[in-house]
Amino acid sequence: MKSLLTLFFFKYILLSMKLFVNGVETSIDKPLNLLQLSKLLNMEADIFIVNSFPNDTSYIVKENDNISFIKKGTLPKKEHLEYLLNCRQGITITDVLKNSKVVICGCGGLGSNVAVSLARSGIGYIKLIDFDVVEPSNINRQCYFINQIGEYKTNALKNIITEINPYINVDVSNVLLDESNIIDEVSGFQVILECFDNVKSKLMLIEKCTAMLPSSFIIGASGVAGYFDTDIIKIKKLGANALIVGDFENEAGENTPLMAPRVAAAAAIQANETLKYLLKDIK
Amino acid sequence: MNIILNGKPYVIENSNNLLNILKTLDINLQNLIAEVNGEIVTAKEFENKIINENDVIELVKFVGGG
The missing domain is CATH 3.10.20.30 (Beta-grasp domain)
Known part of the structure; x- marks a missing residue:
């Protein structure tokens, strides 16, 4: 036997x-x-x-x-490419991220860098919102190229994402977000990324979305200017469904320029917090 | 009355609203969102938010740039 x-x-x-x-x-x-x-x-x-x-x-x-x-x-062969792009992440993580939906509000220094990190991670659906076009003063910290000057940032960023990973669904909205349209534009997403430059827009998004979209997770930024130590960039919890990343003091101004490394560092932390939230149920 | 503000203990006089407490402590009120015992309190609500003994307050300051 x-x-x-x-x-x-x-x-x-x-x-x-x-x-x-x-x-x-x-x-x-x-x-x-x-x-x-x-x-x-x-x-x-x-x-x-x-x-x-x-x-x-x-x-x-x-x-x-x-x-x-x-x-x-x-x-690689076409039928192998999608898998190979994320094969260093493992199948469990890749499957969860492929079925995730995030929206990026503002496609400047923070938003374009967040979008590229999340595209490389293989997030299945990314919506990009910005009203503005690419211009020369953006290039020092935003992901765009000189030949994209004049294009809507959303369309330029969609093209960059597609070059990185053509299997990601990218939706664009060329609108200026304000109190009247924010909820319509960002509802239904697991993670809402506040990546604005303007402080009034930051406050508007955080106040409206934390109050009206309790099932979304909101990740914002405050204090990313200059070339100060990156270790003063912290993560502060705000209520039950928001986190804010930054040093909470260094505002963009004449003597505190916006520079690529620190803006990208804060954006990378926003993207990492997005992954932590989306992957929270994986043991 | 004892409160915790941004992780530090403070002793303040009597129950009071959040706006008066922040003014008394000479805190810059520009572009703030507060969290009181885990709940969000927006700037418009500071005046009506009564702070009680042992409340935990966190202030998040927003500045421009991105």
Whole structure:
């Protein structure tokens, strides 16, 4: 009886090992290491990633492993690209983020940098809101290029996101947000990012959205100017559903310019808090 | 009366509204949103918000730039 069970066990394992290669379900009928598997599947590779982390070619694959084979300098097949773009994050995180919806209010220094970080993370749906166009004084800290001068920031940023990850759904709205339209424009999103430059707009969004959209999480910023220490940038909780990132004192002004590193640092913290919120249920 | 403001203990006289307390402590009122015991209080509501013994107040100051 025991030997029969052992035989069954081996037969089951050996004949039907299921795994995923570049996001595509595959099965193999004998134990293989990564090099043997890549040869069997006729997939040349010099980077071997197993379950989000690079591994040695001698690694013996296991049931349900997520394997990525990457050949440097070669554009992957279309059916593998989407998976490979986020293969360093692991499938659980990537699936949650792909099904997430965020809205970015203001596409300047904070908003354009937040958008790029979240696009790289593979957030499935991103709405961009800004009324303004790209102009030369934006380029020192915002993600735009000289050849985008004159374009709506929303459209320019959508094009940048699409170059990074063409599988993200991007919606744009070229409006000036105020008390009359804010709730219509931002309701239905898990995370609302307050990325304005103007202090009155910041207060308007935080006051309206915390009061009227209790099921959304709101992440704002205050105090990102200059080139002061980045370790004075803090995160303050505000009520049940908001966080504000910044040093809460360094306002943009004649002697405190807006500079790329500190604005991008605050934006990266806003993006990281977005991921922490969206991924809070993953153990 | 004891209160905690931005993480620090303060002793103030009697029950009072938030606006008067902030004025007494010489705090710049421009572009603030407060949190009292975890609940948001906007600047318009400061005058009607009565502060009681052991209340915990956090002030978030908003400045421009982004």
